Amino acid sequence: MSFVIVGQAYGRRATLELVGDTMKWRALRGVAENIVTTVHDVRDPRWIELRWSRAGIAVAVLGAIWAVRENLWVGLATIAAAIAFIAWRRANPRYFLAFDVGDRRLILKVDAASAAHARTLAARIQTTLASGEVPATPPMLP
Secondary structure, eight states: OEEEEEETTTEEEEEEETTTTTTEEEEEEEEEEEEETTTTTTTEEEEEOOOOOHHHHHHHHHHHHHHHTTTHHHHHHHHHHHHHHHHHHHHHHHEEEEETTTEEEEEEEEEEGGGGHHHHHHHHHHOOOOOOOOOOOOOOOO
């Protein structure tokens, strides 16, 4: 199994490449950050899909209160804008892949095109950790 997950880390472009059991994290955090490890050395993998907008829900509640207490039309317009924002977020969710490597917590905001691969990687890491499988060989430096 081999693929590259593209996204953002530290506000800049980052990649996570998987070749067999070896993972290569490449990001910029002031200086180049290159981490090579295996799926066996990663802890606490999390795949996060943010499909709801808390801000949109809060604005909708505010619009409902405004419609009841102040001005019906302004409140309804606010609710309509909030519903549009919630619908947009449902159609365009944000994806995150997070895991621990050594003493670091790596968080990658995954591009939509790489979401399927990131989901697969998170599931594979969880399966590997649950089975207690050990690596056949240590990772090689890039």
